[in-house]
Amino acid sequence: NAGVTQTPKFQVLKTGQSMTLQCAQDMNHEYMSWYRQDPGMGLRLIHYSVGAGITDQGEVPNGYNVSRSTTEDFPLRLLSAAPSQTSVYFCASSETSGGRETQYFGPGTRLLVL
Amino acid sequence: AQSVSQHNHHVILSEAASLELGCNYSYGGTVNLFWYVQYPGQHLQLLLKYFSGDPLVKGIKGFEAEFIKSKFSFNLRKPSVQWSDTAEYFCAVNGNTGRRALTFGSGTRLQVQP
Numbered sequence: 001n002a003g004v005t006q007t008p009k010f011q012v013l014k015t016g017q018s019m020t021l022q023c024a025q026d027m028n029h030e031y032m033s034w035y036r037q038d039p040g041m042g043l044r045l046i047h048y049s050v051g052a053g054i055t056d057q058g059e060v061p062n063g064y065n066v067s068r069s070t071t072e073d074f075p076l077r078l079l080s081a082a083p084s085q086t087s088v089y090f091c092a093s094s095e096t097s098g099g100r101e102t103q104y105f106g107p108g109t110r111l112l113v114l
Numbered sequence: 115a116q117s118v119s120q121h122n123h124h125v126i127l128s129e130a131a132s133l134e135l136g137c138n139y140s141y142g143g144t145v146n147l148f149w150y151v152q153y154p155g156q157h158l159q160l161l162l163k164y165f166s167g168d169p170l171v172k173g174i175k176g177f178e179a180e181f182i183k184s185k186f187s188f189n190l191r192k193p194s195v196q197w198s199d200t201a202e203y204f205c206a207v208n209g210n211t212g213r214r215a216l217t218f219g220s221g222t223r224l225q226v227q228p
Contacts, residue, residue, distance in 0.1 A: 031214055040123070042204055042218035043158075050214065058215060090157065094214075100146065100165045101208075103216055105158040 002026050004106035006091050012112045013081040021076040021109050023091030031094045031101070032074040036060065036087040037108075043090060049074055081113045116141035116209040120219035127195055128227050135190040135222050137179075137205030146208040147188040148216065149179055153201045161203075164188065175199070197228045 007022045025032065033048035035058075045058030049068040063085060065077040074093075078085060088110050092103040121136045139145065149161040162173025169181040179190045188205060202223050206216040 033215055035218075040220055042118075042120075042220045043206075043216070044218070045215045048215055092216075101214070102148070102160060102163055104160075105150075107157040 004091055004093050004104055006089075006106040006109050008109060009107070010110050010112075012114065013078075014114050015082060017081050018077070018079050019081065021078075021089055021091075021111075023074045023076065023106060024072050025074075025091075025093040025104075025106075026072065027093060027095065027104070028071060029093035029095045029104075030071070031103075032068070033058070033092050033103070034064070034066065034074070034076045035090045035092065037090060038087050046076065046089075078111075081111075083113045085111065086113045087111060116145075116207055116217045118205055118207050118217050118219035120203075120205055120222050122222045123220070124223045124225070126225045126227065129197055130194050131226075133190070133192040133195045133199075133224070135203055135205075135224070137188045137190065137219060139186050139188065139205075139207045139217075141186075141207060141209040143209055147179075147181060148206040148208070149173065149177070149188075149190050150204045150206060151201045152204065152221075158204065161190070195224070195226050197226050200224060200226045 004025045030051045034046040035043040037043045047066040049055045091106040094101040094103040117140045119138045147164040150158040164171045164181045172178045202221045205219040
């Protein structure tokens with residue numbers, strides 16, 4: 001198993017540009033989520049999905065869209081990038097296990113918005 | 115809402131010193147507790163987790179953590195650190211809410227000097 005994969009690893013955008021961060025997992029996990037990591041703030045939840053076709057907002061959803069058309073993929077879209085979205089983005093997935101679930105993280109995407 | 119506090123933001127130790135990193139959470143219900151480690155330039159890796167049972171949990175690389183329910187704490191310990199333990203350490207809580215997301219502390223940067 002490759003686990004959780006993310007592309008690209010690095011990206012530089014100009015303000016106003018759009019892009020999609022890709023996330024895929026091959027573990028047949030129902031639950032997937034996106035976090036952003038900023039210095040001194042730990043990781044904060046952006047959006048999450050409990051299964052194909054179901055998504056919901058997390059702690060910091062503004063400026064981001066998600067969709068979940070398949071179990072494997074959970075892309076994160078920035079419609080109009082802003083410098084405040086400069087961050088490291090991590091995707092995670094987990095399976096349902098009676099409330100005892102462990103989230104596994106991808107390698108991250110480092111995004112710089114100029 | 116649940117929250118996690120990590121009181122030590124930056125810790126510097128010499129090799130062979132003992133380590134204890136504090137983690138306190140606020141949530142009134144049943145919690146799942148985690149410690150993740152992020153080595154420089156890498157993604158988050160699970161160190162250990164607590165769901166229920168023995169409050170002393172052993173993880174990888176000689177780390178352990180103790181859940182003290184009365185103190186809402188889940189401190190991470192290691193008797194003798196190595197230079198390779200230099201990393202950032204994150205405490206996280208899952209309060210078994212419908213969101214199933216992790217709430218992270220702000221992280222503790224550990225620097226081990228040879």
